Amino acid sequence: MSASDGRRRASIALAYVAFAFVGVSAAVGGVLLPAQIADYAVGEATIGITFFTFSGGFMLAGVTAGTLMHRLGTRLSLVAAGAAYAAAALYMATRPPFWAFVAVQVVLGYGTGLLESALNAYLAKLPSAAVLLNRLHAFFGVGALLGPLLAAWMLGFAPWTAVWLTLTVACLLLIAGFWAGYPRRAPHGGDHGDPRxxxxxxxxxxxxxxxxxxxxxxxxxxxxxxxxxxRAAASDAAGGGLLAGALRSPAVVLASTFLAVYVGLEVGVGNWAVTFLIDEHGQTALTAGYAVSGYWFGLTLGRFLISPIATRVGLSATGTSFACLIGVAVTAGLIWSVRVPVVAAAGLVLLGFFLGPLFPTAMAVVPNLTTDRMVPTAIGVMNGVSVVGGAVFPWMAGAAAQGVGVWTLMPFALSLAVVQLVLWRLIVARMSPV
Incomplete structure (x- = not known):
């Protein structure tokens, strides 16, 4: 193995570690919410404002990531992303005033979004990019599994701010790895968007x-x-033709809406399940944290197992999504109707399992929804809109929990699953033959 091959493998491994870190960061939020609500003496709907500010930063990263990578290169873009994240996490570790706590989520979201964009762009230029990217997103699930365990354990002997201090230290180590392990430019000598x-x-x-x-x-x-x-893509991009075309495409709009609802369901359950288990089922914070880890474990397991099993039995990607969406709806209904703590905990694992493949499958069918040149732009639009769903729907779940009761979480999840079923049917009707 040559030195360049070794460096490339090291950079891929570091990308997996970084995405696991992003998963940890995303998943600790739900466990920390009750402690933050108590500390700041605010309600669920008020703390939910942070979902919007984080998503605003994430969307801003999506808009600017391409320009930054073109100007700074892969390594410096990753370092900048890590620096933004570390600065925001360190500030939260100081327990800032509530208004500042809400505002700093913009910086945290920007760092997270830029980190994800840069890593996806880097791996997309490597051989066997599809395999690498699938594994990359699976490692997000691994981190999401570990995050609640870490947070629940630390809350047993330390304040919630200690969790963010720990994440700051971990991010600083990642920044050092980015500087040492990544080239200044993407493979093939340039970053995305360079027609040369x-x-x-x-x-x-x-x-x-x-x-x-x-x-x-x-x-x-x-x-x-x-x-x-x-040359045609460069011309269209210069005139804004690709973005306008994606926004005018009913299939892309439907797929974007589908992902917005999906992310809203996934994040909504992940963020409020701890509160649901504590208030509705009388579980301790530690036990509830472990149960939510089971939810993220099911999500990860579903991404690893369902697709290969479906392929073996001859089920198409679209058929697999239909089956998973039905599984999500049935599981949410089961948790809602059978008010038993063990059923709730086991049901969360199953709910995550069926949710797991939906996001990757939606991305995988994009080439059947639009032209080749439109695919990257369509994926970008879908990603951006999905983040909006990740803010709006969890906030709605929190508002319902505050106004009506946290028991509404499961009928909320069931409703979103039904909406996804309708959207997926409309998307499949617009697919070109494979």
Whole structure:
């Protein structure tokens, strides 16, 4: 193995660690919410404002990530992302005033969003990118599994601010790893969006995109086809044509809405399940924290297991999503109707298991919803809108918990599952033949 291969493998491993860290950061929030509510003496709806400020920062990162990576390169973009996250986490560890606690979520969201964008962009340029990206997002689930365990354990002997101090230290270690382990520029000599590099990048003619590129090129010249597509894409991007086209596409709009509802359900349950188990089922904070870890464990397990099993039995990706959505609805209904602590805890694991494959599958079918050139833009729009759902729906769940009772969490989840079923049916009707 050459030195460059070793460095690349190290950078991939570090990307997995970084995404696990992002998962930990996302999952500790639900465990910390009761302590933060008590500390600041605010209600569920008020603390839910942080969902909006975090999402605002995350969306801002999505808008600016491409420009930053083009100007700074991969390594400095990752360092900047880590620095933003570490600064926000350290400030929260000081227990700031509530208004500042809400405001600093913008910086935290920006650091998180830029970190995710940069790592996805880096791995997308490597060989076997699809495999690498699937594993990358699976490691988010691993971190989300560990996060509640860490937070629940630390809350047993330390204030909630100590959790953010721990995350600050971990992020500083990641920053050092980014500086040492990543190249200044992305593979192939440049970051995304540089047509000079796109023009000479070979096309994989074994896949659908490669076949269409070869068909569009004179005499089957796939490289020439790539040059033509690159020039056209650069022209469309310069005029805002791709973004406008994505926003005008009913299929992309539906898929974006689907992901917004999905993320709202996933994050809503993840954030409020601890409060649900404590208030409705009389569980201790430690036991509830462990149960929510089971929810994230089910999410991770579903992403690892359901797709291979479905492929083995001959179930399509769209059919798998239908089956999973039905499983989500049935499980939410079961937890709601059978008010037994053991059923609630086991049901959360099952709920996470069925939720797991939905996000990756929605991303995987994008090439069947739009043209090849539109795929990256469509995915960007879907990601951005999904973050909005991750703010709005958890806030709605918190407002319902405060105004009516936290028992509303499961009928809330059931309602969102039904909405997703309707949206998925509309999306499938707009897919091109595979």
């Amino acid at each position: 590099h796109d023009a000479v990048e070979p096309v994989d003619a074994s896949g659908p995109a490669g076949e269409r590129a070869a068909a569009a090129a004179p005499d089957g010249d796939a490289v020439t086809g790539r040059r033509v597509r690159s």
